[in-house]
Amino acid sequence: MTASPLHAHGLTAPGRPCATHHWSRRAGLFAWQLMLGSALVTAVCAGPAGGTDNIGGPSASAAGQAGAVPLDGPGLVKRLQNSVRLRSYSGTYVVTASGSMSSARIVHTWDGRRQVERVESLDGQKRRVFRYNDAVHVLWPGSRHASIEPRGALHGFPTSVANDAAASLDMYEVLPGADDRIAGYDAQTVTLRPRDNARFTQRWWLERQTGLLLRADIVNERGEVLESAAFSELQLGTRVPAQALLAEMNQLDGYRVSRSRIVNTDLDREGWVLESPVAGFRPVQCVQRLASDSSGRGAAASAAAAAVSRAVDIAPAATGLLQAIYSDGLTHVSIFIESYRPAAHVPEPVIAMGATHAIARRRGDWWITVVGDVPPATLRQFAQVLERRKPASQ
DSSP: OBOOSOTTTOEEETTEEOSSOOOBOOOOOSOOOOBOOOOOOOOOOOOOTTSBOOTTSHHHHHHOOSSSOOOSHHHHHHHHHHHHHSSOEEEEEEEEETTEEEEEEEEEEEOSSOEEEEEEEOSSSOOEEEEETTEEEEEETTTTEEEEEEOOSOOBTTTOSOSOTTOOOTTEEEEEEEEEEETTEEEEEEEEEESSSSSOEEEEEEETTTOOEEEEEEEOTTSOEEEEEEEEEEEESBOOOHHHHHHHHTOOTTOEEEEOOEEEOOTTTTTEEESSOOTTOEEEEEEEEOSOOOSSSOTHHHHHHHHHTTSOOOOOOOTTEEEEEEESSSOEEEEEEEEOOTTTOOOOOOEEETTEEEEEEEETTEEEEEEESSOHHHHHHHHHHEEEOOOTTO
């Protein structure tokens, strides 16, 4: 997708510090933090490979009935996830935040048993992000570098909800809005208004027949749009053969390939604990990232860039970087923990790019980075309740 919002720490390319703001989100996705994950796997009728989906036929029924948008959290989540994953589409989407704009071209194919996706940045350095089920390949043709790592808990545009069939959006009030039109398609608007001040309001424009997310705005408490992602052009149903995308994804001759090793763990096992929960957020994943980081900056730089941005602009992961991900069903907060290095870790105020904020601070021998599409006060709350404990394995 686009580049990472952590412009102070991010990388425009592996090993190269960024000179201007660098934010991506989940231009790999509408996909940011519209940020990317696994779909609800349900049966669906699909047309012949290389053909078109019947938008009004069985495929549309499986992915979400035409008509009014469900106003219950689980119903809305299911419709949105199915419309994105169990459907073929292609288009161009544009993400704007903090005065910056980035665009990307997305091709998503579902052939009834597998989903393959290619997202290509249209601005700045050329970058292609491929997703095949749970695998992610990021290719930088200019530098001939490729990064491969498994797809994690974070999601991206146009998914925009957690990879959890049980996500209920209890912390949001679902409010229907007026009809509208986006990229030539009739849309139903929906506002997800938070029940507290720990998260932002989101506004969605859903394609009326399929439920596909056409536009998503993140709005602060003053009604100001912090970030907006929208299709400027979209074709529903036209399918690129999955095999053609897979062949392009795996064409790595001449590329220097970095493979991130991600080991599932939990905070308690690693000697950390949240002394009290942050309202509405629950743990969804905790991993150790074990690949090397060639940037020379803080270890959280590469990983946080990919994780927070709801996009999958993945630079080589860091050695010994612990990442814990929390979700309220709609947005994510990531906590990154690494050994403190004076030369690499410099205290800074809150970093912001659009709706994405990040804070970093020293905690004894450790460096803590907390990032997410939430108000800074929520990030500070996570940092305050994080405490060091004796690892459970000892």
